[in-house]
Structure formats: C-alpha cells, structure tokens
Amino acid sequence: MERFAREVVIVTGAGRGIGLAIAQRFMDEGAYVAIADNQAEVLEQAQNTLGHRERLLAMVCDVSSAQDAQRLAQQTLQRFGPVGVLVNNAGISPKHAGVKAPIAEMDEAEWRQVLDINLTGAFLCSQACLEQMKGRGFGRIVNIASQAGRTRTDIAGAHYAASKAGMMGLTRVLATEHGRDGITANAIAPGRIESAMAAAAGAAVNAAYLERIPVGRLGTPQDIAAAAAFLASREAGFISGATLDVNGGTFMI
Incomplete structure (x- = not known):
C-alpha cells in the first residue's frame, strides 16, 4: 500500500531507532523522504539501510539551530517539492552510568541542551515547514513525545520529561492555529521502546519495566512508525491536537 506515493516527508533524528523506522515506513509507502541527524556517520548508515537514493535526502542537521532547520526545509523543497509531512523525532535523554541526574544535581547546561534539542528543535522545524504546508493547503505534523511527559517517571530526567510535556503543548497550539490551513498536528507518546535510549538505562531497568x-x-x-504513518495519512484528517499513547497499556486514561 502506497498511501504516501510522491508525498514529501521530513523525519528528524532519523539516523537510528524510532526515527529510522519511521523513515523506512514512509519510504515503504512511496514517499520522498528527507532524513536529518546530527551525526554524519549514523546518517550514512541510515542511507545504506533505506536505499532508494532517488527518493532520499540525508542532511546533517542541528535541529536546535534556526538556520539548520530552515536549511533542512529549503533543501527538501528544492530536491522534492513542498513538504507535506514533518515528523519531529529528534531527542536526547542523558544518563550518567545509566542513571538520570536528579534535579538537585542537574547541570544547567545539560538542562538547556535537552530543552533546545527536544522542544525548541520541534518548534523551529515546524516553523520552517509551515509556509510550505500552508501553500499546499495540506500538512501533517507529528511530534514524538513520550510517556514521561504524560505521567510520573523514575527513568527519565526532569529535562526530558519537561521537554516532552512541552511538545504536547506545542502540538495543541499548532493544531489550533493552523487547522484552517489544512494542517493537523498530533503527538505520539511512546512507552518503553526497544532502542539505544532504552538500552542506556540498563537491562535490569528494562526487565522491571x-x-x-x-x-x-x-x-x-x-x-511507533505505524502510528506516525496513520496520523500523517489523509484518513486521519479529523484528528488534530491529540496525543496518541503507544505503550502496551502501561499508562491509561
């Protein structure tokens, strides 16, 4: 099924894990995909995994930089045409020997780095793509938040939880301000996912979880890729401002 045939999609943090799986899903469904990551080596490996170089653009990008976010949107436009789908997935969750830093001991620089990448990055990339979406009268913004932004967490640090809660607030405002432009915005709140980020917490933590x-x-x-593809589809056009919990039933409301 090629729901996204010739659709133009940007996925940030797409070098590995959830971002790479999302990019793969869109490519499998016919999209032209721009992938962004801040590590060139990881990005090269992702390109090799995805293949289809004629439908793939890879760019080293710091999403916390307004200049980089604008460059990502403009290079995608020049290569493939106007962006229709943006998936804000880039994010970090620092650990120290597998353990989060408690608030009382957290370094301010670490706090700012997480907010800059996880939350400001989603804001800047959304801002960079909005005009292209408005020009088409169609757009889908999917923000990858976290269960840590929905409820208490023993694993993620305060910076990560705050950034992911902020992403859900950003999602609601995007949906409110741009619904009449044909743009929807939704968030996904993953629970515990098999990934490098989860592995950093250690096997014992994951076994208990x-x-x-x-x-x-x-x-x-x-x-998560399946959920992102659904929210980005035209079938999901009446869903906006929502947060979809994808956690195996761990958190229910």
Missing part, C-alpha cells in the same frame, strides 16, 4: 506492561513486551520502533 517489562513486568508493568499489560501486553507483555516492550514496544518496537516499528510500533
């Missing part, structure tokens, strides 16, 4: 998941397994990057 597994005991709390009603469906009896950790999530996969492909689970």
Whole structure:
C-alpha cells in the first residue's frame, strides 16, 4: 500500500531507532523522504539501510539551530517539492552510568541542551515547514513525545520529561492555529521502546519495566512508525491536537 506515493516527508533524528523506522515506513509507502541527524556517520548508515537514493535526502542537521532547520526545509523543497509531512523525532535523554541526574544535581547546561534539542528543535522545524504546508493547503505534523511527559517517571530526567510535556503543548497550539490551513498536528507518546535510549538505562531497568506492561513486551520502533504513518495519512484528517499513547497499556486514561 502506497498511501504516501510522491508525498514529501521530513523525519528528524532519523539516523537510528524510532526515527529510522519511521523513515523506512514512509519510504515503504512511496514517499520522498528527507532524513536529518546530527551525526554524519549514523546518517550514512541510515542511507545504506533505506536505499532508494532517488527518493532520499540525508542532511546533517542541528535541529536546535534556526538556520539548520530552515536549511533542512529549503533543501527538501528544492530536491522534492513542498513538504507535506514533518515528523519531529529528534531527542536526547542523558544518563550518567545509566542513571538520570536528579534535579538537585542537574547541570544547567545539560538542562538547556535537552530543552533546545527536544522542544525548541520541534518548534523551529515546524516553523520552517509551515509556509510550505500552508501553500499546499495540506500538512501533517507529528511530534514524538513520550510517556514521561504524560505521567510520573523514575527513568527519565526532569529535562526530558519537561521537554516532552512541552511538545504536547506545542502540538495543541499548532493544531489550533493552523487547522484552517489544512494542517493537523498530533503527538505520539511512546512507552518503553526497544532502542539505544532504552538500552542506556540498563537491562535490569528494562526487565522491571517489562513486568508493568499489560501486553507483555516492550514496544518496537516499528510500533511507533505505524502510528506516525496513520496520523500523517489523509484518513486521519479529523484528528488534530491529540496525543496518541503507544505503550502496551502501561499508562491509561
């Protein structure tokens, strides 16, 4: 099924894990995809994994830089045409020997770095793509938030939880301000997903977390990719400002 045939998609933080799986899903469904990551080596590996170089643009990008965000949007426009789908996935969750820094001991520079990448990056990339979407009368913005932004967390630091809660607030404002432009904005709040970020917490932490998941397994990057593809589809045109929990039943409201 090629729901996104000839659609132009940007995925940030797409070098590995969830971002790479999302990019793969869109490519499998026929999209032209621009992937962005801040590590050139990781980006090269992602290109090799995705293939289809005629439908792929890879760019080293610091999403916390307004200049880089604008360059990403403009290079995508020049290569493929106006952006229709933006997936703000880039994010970090620093650990120290596998453990978060508590608020009382957190370095201000680390706090600012996480907010800059996770939240400001989503703002800047959305801002950079809005005019292209408005010009088409169509757009889909999907923000990858986190269960840590929805409820208490013992694993993620305060900076990560705050940034992901902020992404959900940003999502609601985007949806409110741009719904009449044909643009929807939604967030996905993943639970525990098999990824490098989860692995950084250690096997014991993940094993304990597994005991709390009603469906009896950790999530996969492909689970999040499927949700992103649905929210980006035209079938989801009446869903906007929502946060979709993809967590195996760990958090329910």
